[in-house]
Amino acid sequence: MSPMDAASAALDTLIARCASKVRLVGRTHRLDPSEVDEVFQEVRVRIWTAIGPGESIAGLPSSYVYRTATSVALDLIRRRRTKRAAMSDPIHLVSDPPDARSGSAELIELQELGGLIEESLAELPTSRRGPVRMFLDGYAKEEIAAVLGWTEPKTRNLLYRGLADLRAVLGRRGVGPEGVR
Amino acid sequence: MTDDDLRRAYQARVNRAGGPPPTPEELAALVSGSGTEAERLEILDRALAHPETARELELLRAITAAERAEAPSRAARWRVPLALAATVTLAVSATLLVLSRRQSEILRAPPALGAPAPITPEDAAVRAPGNITFVWHPVPKAGGYRFELLTEVGALVTATTTPDTSTAVGVAGTGPYRWVVVALLPDGVEVLSRPRSLRITP
Numbered sequence: 001m002s003p004m005d006a007a008s009a010a011l012d013t014l015i016a017r018c019a020s021k022v023r024l025v026g027r028t029h030r031l032d033p034s035e036v037d038e039v040f041q042e043v044r045v046r047i048w049t050a051i052g053p054g055e056s057i058a059g060l061p062s063s064y065v066y067r068t069a070t071s072v073a074l075d076l077i078r079r080r081r082t083k084r085a086a087m088s089d090p091i092h093l094v095s096d097p098p099d100a101r102s103g104s105a106e107l108i109e110l111q112e113l114g115g116l117i118e119e120s121l122a123e124l125p126t127s128r129r130g131p132v133r134m135f136l137d138g139y140a141k142e143e144i145a146a147v148l149g150w151t152e153p154k155t156r157n158l159l160y161r162g163l164a165d166l167r168a169v170l171g172r173r174g175v176g177p178e179g180v181r
Numbered sequence: 182m183t184d185d186d187l188r189r190a191y192q193a194r195v196n197r198a199g200g201p202p203p204t205p206e207e208l209a210a211l212v213s214g215s216g217t218e219a220e221r222l223e224i225l226d227r228a229l230a231h232p233e234t235a236r237e238l239e240l241l242r243a244i245t246a247a248e249r250a251e252a253p254s255r256a257a258r259w260r261v262p263l264a265l266a267a268t269v270t271l272a273v274s275a276t277l278l279v280l281s282r283r284q285s286e287i288l289r290a291p292p293a294l295g296a297p298a299p300i301t302p303e304d305a306a307v308r309a310p311g312n313i314t315f316v317w318h319p320v321p322k323a324g325g326y327r328f329e330l331l332t333e334v335g336a337l338v339t340a341t342t343t344p345d346t347s348t349a350v351g352v353a354g355t356g357p358y359r360w361v362v363v364a365l366l367p368d369g370v371e372v373l374s375r376p377r378s379l380r381i382t383p
Contacts, residue, residue: 021251026243035240050296050375061359063331064376066248070209071371073244077205077237078370084233107193114194117187118230127218130225135184136191137229146249147242148221149214163184170182177182 008048011060015044018065029138035076042072113175120169128162135159202234203227212241297326297346297362297374304377310355316347317374320364327363331376332356355381 019040023033046068051060117136121129134144145155170176203211203224210216211224228238298318302308315328328348330338338358341348342365352358358381362374 018247018251021247022243025246025250026239029239029243030236031239031243032236036243039240039244046296046373050373060376061331062251063248064361064373066244066251068373069244070212070241071373073240074205074209075370077208077240081205110190110193111195113190114192117191118194118197126222126226130222130229133226133229136188137235138188138192143242143246146246147212147225148218163187166187167182175182 007051011044011048011051014060014062014065015040015047018043018062018069022069039069039072039076042076043068046072116170116173116175117166120166120173123169124162124165128158128165131155131159132162132166135163197230197232200227200230202231205237208234208238208241211238212245296320296372297323297364299360299362299374299377302377302379305380306377307380307382308352310353310381310383312349312351313379314347314349315360315362317362319346320366320372323364323366325365327365327371329361329363331359331361352381355383 019036022040023031023036025031026036027033043065047060047065121133124132131144131148134147135141139147141152141155141159144150144159145152148155150158207224208228211221211228214221216224225238228234297320300316300318302313302315317326320326325342325344326346326348327340327342328350329340330350330352332338338354339350341350358379359376360379361376364372364374366372
């Protein structure tokens, strides 16, 4: 194997390991694996271009790969937004397309309740609204703490208070423990 | 109503809160932990209120979380420089220094894809503790550069931003380091240089 081939294989191994970890972390939160692949393909190109022939790839820290991935992801987000802006309305004015099952009474009821939750969230203090939104979106307390840079006790405290606030607001809107009254 | 009931209903909602979605730069600030807590909370709220930005946030969050998971721990990330500080004082105050460089050095700059190309110290350089001047080639359209000194495993030791193509950093701690330069381009685009290794020995 030529030195160039060996370097290429080393880079592929490093990038595959990092991409695999990202897919693993995002798998429970609707992160599209093909999106991760798109990012890390670009990461490979950028690193391969930045690292000159003969320079060591084996010693490249993974933090460098992740930093490059963040930079690539931001560029990807910018490109997509530019494309969307050219093609459609601003994303904050666009609703999700209707679900194929939108005819079901159960789903309609669920959507109505979801709408009440959304309105009720506006009444929560900002310090509790963010963590509650993350929790409702399926994030674990540890993940919420990591994003906000909070300790576990602080996260737990604000989250539980936020959920209690939310239930109280929903109660005033006629949504009790059994759902909409 | 259980937490799961709330989650199912919330995720099924079709109406969304108003307000503009956060910019990519705001999302980046949120996942990197910069800005005040109030700012991060406000960005998080707006990001999760929109399905598209929630997905964008998740992409950036997953990359950051994967990096943290690979490091010993976030706390350890900071223990490294703190431990170093006890035995090896790192002078964090960087002195910005503009060096006059030969024209020939600038002309042979090969910044592929706009990446800053380091000049000195050379890769795998060995230096004594003290003030070290780091120099790199300019990148067209760069509004500035962020110099980062890292431990061998990639933990940040110190960083400084400069509009110039050199910076002098006092490094008193012995041991292996890496350093990179980030070109700060318009619209928030950042381009990393190749990393260079550096060893400080007494």
